[in-house]
Amino acid sequence: MSDSTELLRMYEQMAVIRRTEKAAYDLFLAGMVKGTTHLASGHEAVAVGASAALRPDDYVFATYRGHHHAMARGASPEACLAELMQKSTGLCKAKGGSMHLTHAAGNMLGSYAIVGAHLPMAVGAAWSARLRGTEQVAVAFFGDGATNIGAFHEALNLAAVWRLPVIFVCENNLYMEYTPIAAVTAADHPAADRAPAYRMSAQIVDGNDVIAVREVVASAAQRARAGEGPTVIEAETYRHYGHSRTDPATYRPAEEVERWLKHDPIDVARARLEALGVTPDTIKDTDERASAEVAAAVAAAKAAPAADIAEAFTDVWADGGAAWRV
Amino acid sequence: MAGVKTDSGTITYREAVAEGIAREMRRDPTVICLGEDIGPAGGVFKTTAGLFEEFGPQRIWDTPISEQAIVGAAMGAAMTGIRPVAEIMFSDFLACCWDYLANEIPKVRYMTGGQVTVPLVIRTANGGGLGFGAQHSQAVENWALAIPGLKIVAPSTPADVIGLMASAIRSDDPVVFFEHKGLFASKGPRPPEGHHVELGRAAVVREGTDVTLLALASTVHTALAAADRLAEDGISAEVVDLRCLIPMDLTTVLASVAKTSRLVTVEENPYQAGWGATVVSVVVDEGFHLLDAPVRRVASANVPLPFADALENEVMPTADKVVAAVRSVANF
Secondary structure, rough: OOOOHHHHHHHHHHHHHHHHHHHHHHHHHHHOOOOOOOOOOOOHHHHHHHHHHHOOOOOEEEEOOOHHHHHHHHOOOHHHHEEEOOOOOOOOOOOOOOHHOEHHHEEEEEEEOOOOHHHHHHHHHHHHHHHOOOOOOEEEEEOOOOOOHHHHHHHHHHHHHOOEEEEEEEEEEEEEOOEEEEOOOOOOOOOOOOHHHHHOOEEEEEEEHHHHHHHHHHHHHHHHHHHOOOOEEEEEOOOOOOEEEEEOOOOOOOOHHHHHHOOOHHHHHHHHHOOOOOOOOHHHHHHHHHHHHHHHHHHHHHHOOEEEHHHOOOOOOOOOOOOEOO | OOOOOOOEEEEEEHHHHHHHHHHHHHHHOEEEEEEEOOOOOOOOOOOOOOHHHHHHHOOOOOOOOOOHHHHHHHHHHHOOEEEEEEEEEEEHHHHHHHHHHHOOOOOOHOOOOOOOOOOOEEEEEOOOOOOOOOOOOOOOOHHHHHOOOOOOOOOOOHHHHHHHHHHHHHHHOOOEEEEHHOOOOOOOEEEOOOOOOOOOOOEEEEEOOOOOEEEEOHHHHHHHHHHHHHHHOOOOOEEEOOOOOEEEEEEHHHHHHHHHHHHHEEEEEEEEOOOOHHHHHHHHOOOOOOOOOOOEEEEOOOOOOOOOOOOOHHHOOOOHHHHHHHHHOOOO
């Protein structure tokens, strides 16, 4: 596949994610998405670039801000939106919701809403790959805020001491929830600066450049598969919305927001496409295809039946049921 | 041959832990153990003695003191084709990784709509009576009982350790396996190869007609001692070993109460929110017509576990307390 073909594919994937997040936002305002959502608009290049560097059988673990990771690993916008809209066709049968999107068919093994909890799980999946001799790698995506919780440090230490094929990708968007990460962290780069203490290599990358992300993850994955152990990647990015649906993000300085919006990952990819000679018409067609796909997904999700009440009592146990007593 | 001892007709509860794990490891190469000091050291309670020698470092992994990493890694491995057996040295330390037991392991199958399976065992040394003080003595089986999605096992005999370990490791559901510290030195018959005890099957370990003593792990022995004393008074106590809290075998409990018309639970966890409260709520709901007397619960007092023997004995369930509770309902 030529560079431009591959980049165009990634661009389209990012465009679909961006439009799906916008649809989720609009559906929330229209009262059709309940609970909360943590939108990943602005973070698309991290998921799409990393996914492009991974094998289909590699493992991915994400956070409550994880829509982009589910879709980057093959979950359809329709199944994601249907999940948010509490429909029986939802990715998790409407039992997970926005914060727990999971696409196990793509080895995307969950979105976890307890900060940092999934880092040890990724270590375990990498350990499992080692035990089974499969040369799979496991990737944990997490926010900057997760770097101050114990599970982050326990996971890094265990991964390093066992030299496991795991990649820790921090999506550093400068704010944990409302508080700047810099205000509460004794390290300039909250993930990368901690890695040397665990004798682990660390890379800081422009998280809004899908090609840069792909390259750094590919390099880490190659090292991991070669038995050279884990890597920390700190991808610098920015969220376009607030932390969650209730947050207008007024705490962010206007000039900072403006600067980052000018460095939109989709614009960065578009500029790269243009530099490779891809025509504006081709890009326009791609945008239109993404819009049409998401519009169809929204329509299908709206038309889908509501969550099946019987599902409240399935899937607790491996036998499919929920019986607690004999 | 170095390895787990397999050479006599009796076995201690402590040895039964290693034997139970070893039997499953011989049968299934995906069974892998991890925990603190479980390797060459054989575990602080020697419950993994011989495993490292028999199975080597690729199947018996010493970890750092990182309870979240131990249980979290076990979860990730369980989701991806391994059957991990994770040890948390003292059950009190489950609090250090409680997120995994409360929020992650029991929920991930459900919240993903059944997309993932977590076949893992978390083993831990539970319970008091050994003078270890407030942070190394608790009976915390009721903590796990508060969380839907965990299976909970607490054996009382070496044979049950082996039989329930087989079922726990083969289970596709997460199992918390409570090994009682006070029982490690106890002995019993070594069960034959292939022995397994289905999860959720209580055992009537002593038949009786006047009162049901419902017990778990160490309190089975407390209840049996009380039953001996009650027999001298002409009171015939039936002792039921619940074996598992989830699945909870209420069928056996209700059948026993139907026979005896009286129920006393014997629990080592604190009275407040102890497992007996759940059992009793079902018995009075579904079996009220079976009862001839109030139900009594003998449990640990609602205080932290004290250090001194006399103080610890004062707050924990004893045969004396069980006898007194039975007498209070025998002629009601």
